[in-house]
Amino acid sequence: MRTNILGYPRVGNHRELKKACENYWSGSISAEGLLEEGAAIRKRNWSLQKENGIDLIPSNDFSLYDHILDMTLTVGAVPSRYEALAGNRLNLYFAMARGFQNEGQDVIAMEMTKWFDTNYHYIVPEFTKDQQFSLYYNKPLEEYKEAKRLGIKTKPVISGPISYLLLGKEKEGGFDRLSLLERLLPVYVQILKSLENEGAEWVQMDEPFLALDIDKKTKAEYVNVYRHLRQVCRLKIMVATYFDGLNENTSLATSLDVDALHIDLVRCPEQLGDVLAQLPAEMSLSLGIVDGRNIWKNDFTQSLEVIKKAADALGSERVFVAASCSFLHVPYDLDLETKEDVLTPEMKQWMAYAKQKVDEVSTLRILSDGNFSDEARLKLEANKFAIAHKKTSLLIHNREVKQRSAAVTDKDTSRKSPFPIRAALQHKVLNLPLFPTTTIGSFPQTADVRSWRAKFKKGLFSAADYKHLLQAETKKAIEWQESVGLDVLVHGEFERNDMVEYFGEQLAGFTFSQNGWVQSYGSRCVKPPIIYGDVHRPHPMTVDWAVYAQSLSSKYVKGMLTGPVTILQWSFVRNDQERSETCRQIALAIRDEVCDLEKAGIKIIQIDEPAIREGLPLRRGNWKAYLDWAVRSFCISSSGVDDATQIHTHMCYSEFNDIIEHIARMDADVITIECSRSQMELLDAFVKFKYPNEIGPGVYDIHSPRTPSQHEIVALLKKALEVLPPERLWVNPDCGLKTRGWAETKESLIRMVDAAKLLRSEFPSL
Template sequence: MLSHNLGYPRVGSQRELKKASEQFWAGKINRDALQKVARQIRHENWITQQSAGIQMIPSNDFSLYDQVLDTSLMVGAIPERYNQLVDGKSNNELDLYFAMARGVQKNGVDIKAMEMTKWFDTNYHYIVPEFVKNQKFNRYSDKAIVEFEDAKQKGILTKPVFLGPVTYLLLGKEKEAGFDRINLLDALLPVYIEIIKELVSRGAEWVQLDEPCLVLDLTNAEKLALQSAYAQIREAVPNVKILLATYFGALNDNADLAVQLPVNSLHIDLTRGAENLPDLITNQNFVASSKYLSLGVVDGRNIWKNDFRNSLDYLNTAITALGAERVWIAPSSSLLHSPYDLDLEKNEDILTPEMKNWMAFARQKLSEVAVLAAMAGTDYEKEDAFIANQAAIESRRSSALIHKPEVKTRVEAIKLKDFERENEFSVRQAIQLEKLKLPLFPSTTIGSFPQTDEVRQLRAQLKKGTLSQQDYESQIEEEIVKSLRWQEELGIDVLVHGEFERNDMVEYFGESLSGFVFSQNGWVQSYGSRCVKPPIIYGDVERPAPMTVRWSAFAQANSGKLVKGMLTGPVTILQWSFVRDDQPRKDTTFQIGLAIRDEVIDLEKAGIKVIQIDEPAIREGLPLRKSEWKAYLKWAVDAFRLSAAGVADQTQIHTHMCYSEFNDIIDSIAAMDADVITIETSRSQMELLDAFANFNYPNEIGPGVYDIHSPRVPTIEEITLLLEKALNVIPARNLWVNPDCGLKTRKWPETEAALRNMISAANLLRESVAVER
């Protein structure tokens, strides 16, 4: 049985790539220094996989920012606005690449970044390809060939990995009307074919083409595109062996299509699509073919130790049907979504030996794949590795740490009235207008302000014990007061306290809730250089004590203006954590919802009149198949309402969502019944507002007018234009002015300049619109 891997984390075990990238952007190191770090990470990844016993190792799974952006550069899908950066010089490729990802504003060049959105139902963000009607493709970047040769020089014959051509097109956007991007396939394929041919000429035996679109609902045109794409590739490069990789779900009605494609091996995700295995191994077309079947039995998206018994049942079932030589084993998906190495967790006070024994990070998952490959088809129950694995599984199943009867009882006691505010929005809005006395086009920010090195150092010193709790809190108070005075001077209407005491919007709450545990080095990439350390939900969740009231109350006491209480919503806490897999996700979410509800009520008691419950992950959590949407949206919306509905009508509830398409779930967003919703719209030039306009969204809305994921500072004219666009579809009395997202990752100079321009634009709009409020 052959063992292989679909992809490996690329930020480095100590986040070396993050640090080097940010130094490069700041001008502190040159491109050669950045590429040296990148090469070192790639080399370490290949050696790690080789040492673990992985027989087929990927290349081109590494990326300096994003694999979809890599594909756009590879095929020359470079939007016209970047033409001034395309000069044919190889040393310019990196500047162009990062300009597409982050925008650029220097030396007289001012270009906006490309859009960014979520990769399927994960918390990873990709750069959205942009297509025009007569889109031209050409071979621009040879990254895949460079990395294949790099590995070959290290004595490792890799399997180059590419995002498949059909999935690539489907992940993009048409930037003008009158065509369907899927019809660009014939123009795109020659670039793929040219690169695959060269790889074969250089010794590549296998290439991996990722087509996760096969787990989605596909149109007939999209299915025909897949058939055409692989027929053309096979005809053009008959001697290449193709591994077609699917993941994140089941093939279901696309199974016959996948089986018929002219590829040599098919990978399926059994952690999310186990129902496909019986159908595939009894599919006569597949059985009669010589194709290999790759089984993704080790979960690439969670941190729990694999249950060897379940995995071996799958593997042996496939071996019985197809023979051991036709069955491969791999993680379910790329390990991009897993932390690097559990062995880096040294602090037993943070992650106890008992809990650590339940887990496997990326490096451990490689070992699981190799061990399972060796045990499949044998009398494995006598093997030491199997016995130890089953002991760990049972330890977790029976642990007293996990279950709290009082938490389960409280969830069971939830009543319908717990999901409802006292009155409907129209009544609440009138009360809030009277009580809050906000101006037309009220301005606010989403929550966090830049976390300087000094602020981060305060937390580090507190953890090390070199700074007392009292001194720490005193200095955080100084930061809060300073930010309040700055916001007041600027003229922002609803202030925030800046969240200087918080590490991450989910981690901070997880640290205060029972049922969560944390790693020291469990970093995963969210986008570009942005890494997060997801909490681990291992057991029943409750709130032992207030989490944010102390800081919110302090901030409100130090300003005559309204200061928002800032919370993260239950669905987002769930989605951005590694979640227990021993009970339905709905149950875990409702437990978190009750904890947030308690916090909301305590904030109101403390005099906080505006409370924001961020839910950027509701759209992200949507199942990939539409047939499963209704059930998910029902409990996700209910969880938010459960967290928000315990306050009086005069308390204004905000929520925030970013980098999501809303058209298909706008009725559910309305059903959340937040008084104000703020959303990301600046990169799409307000396109996302169409969903709210077409739906006639009744509540107040703040379409982001400033892209915080780019360092460029928008002009007053840009922001004014965006607000005027918004005013065409949103009633003036319902329109707020705010950035796209929190500002934690930005620097203070660009933040101050951008927010000054935002407030100037809001003031100009107020002057030009005379509306009774």
């Protein structure tokens, strides 16, 4: 029996890659310095897995920004607008990811969207009808050779050709991107042949779309593609699926002309029987039993039963013990959690990060032999103790919380009056101008702000001193917004470390990590809270800051909250009850906060739900059940206020067409969405559906360092006005401004406000 890891985190134990990238972008280090840091991280990752006895160690799972962007560069699918940058690989690569604006050159970034139902974002490939492919940079080969020089034989990981195309987007009509396979496959053959010639034995082809609903044409292409690859190379190919089960695609996956199949038995344990029954005699099976998506310890007893079932059916030599998916989605190393006041020993014993999960994979292989050492036996007993202790811990359950959740009725999930009545009242009370301008919530967190937080946590600032500094920063933000003419203000969120972590710190049932960082996109890392028990709100969380900010201005200042679904999705969630129940508990806590904000005089309250779309199950047949409880949770949180209180929500980087009716059921008075990278295309779903409420389509991309021109913003707004009535259109950026610098933020917002004023002059009668 062998062991298999699908991928490893790539930002470094202490976010070394994040810091190196940002230093490179600012000019503080050279390209050589950035690449050296990447090589050091790869070496540590490979060495750790080798030391743990992993048989199939992944390479090409590392990325400076995003692995799908890596594949786009590898196969030369570079959009034509970047041609002027083609001579410098790093500049080209980061321009595709972030946009580029320098010395007269100004190109926008490629689109970014969520990686299936995770909080990771990938860069969306762009395809045209006459798309050509060529091997621009053979990254899979270069990283394989790099590991080989270190004495480590790896298994290159490559996005499979069909999933790669399906992850992309046609940039013009009249063709199906899968029709490009004939042009794309020769590049894949080049890559595979080069790996074969270098001595590689295995290659992992990631084909997550095999765990989704796919049509007959796509199924036929899968058979053709892998038959062709088998004919042209002798590498052993493992097709990896994850995030759901094969289900009706089981016969397809097991019929592919490949050497091994990987399945996710964490997300879909029930698929094992069908796969074992249909797996051909020449194919091996990789059992994804160690969770790559969550931080809870593996239940060895349960996993050993699964391994035994597979080994009895196939023989041990055809079985791989594996992670369910790449460890990209979990933190690096639980050993770095040294502060017991942050993560208590009792809770820590229930957890495993990537390093510990590698050990779990290795240990399960050893334990499955039956004849194991005393060391392995001690690990098994310790695991049994931790699993049993978690089930019986008194920290987890709260009877009052469960009773309140069970008592929720339909009355708790709807506003008092329908939207037209609310809108008329809100327009009268708020008296905002046409095309009201606002931002999504956060303003830049400067080095000073971050240093204050760090010093406060270390005890170098008193609570009073820290509060005074943040109040001063908030006051500056309010005064600046007033000076440039923004209509609805925000307090800037300088007191918040993260839009989810901040709330988790104040809600019962949550705990935290010191170094539990995971990559969200590029250099952006988040430290998800850990939901271990029943959730409730012991005290108000944002009211004081909202009231203080509102006291500084005669204009309206929004109360800013994160919604229950997003808090759930962006946390590591307890695995001992249904996610819907945990979400309802969070919703009730947010409802309490919303009602307290209203009582304190806050007239506009924003409840961000960027994660609604990403939480969709991968199979369409499971959507309704999820959307029912997700929308209901949002409505619980937002429906306790009077009609005159305006509820906003925000969503970013999502395809809305297939869930628009459910978004409408959320019944937010105003929804703000990401639209700039798609040039307002994402607005089409709202228009076709005849979405009745007010909309703020983002008019500039905050994830790119470029500053939009006023003309560019006006053009986007006019596109929106082609399909939206002016009285329902808000003007705002795509997302929060926390990660941007003040100089670019100020210039961009000034241009945004001026664009709105220009448009108002064209509608004088309204």
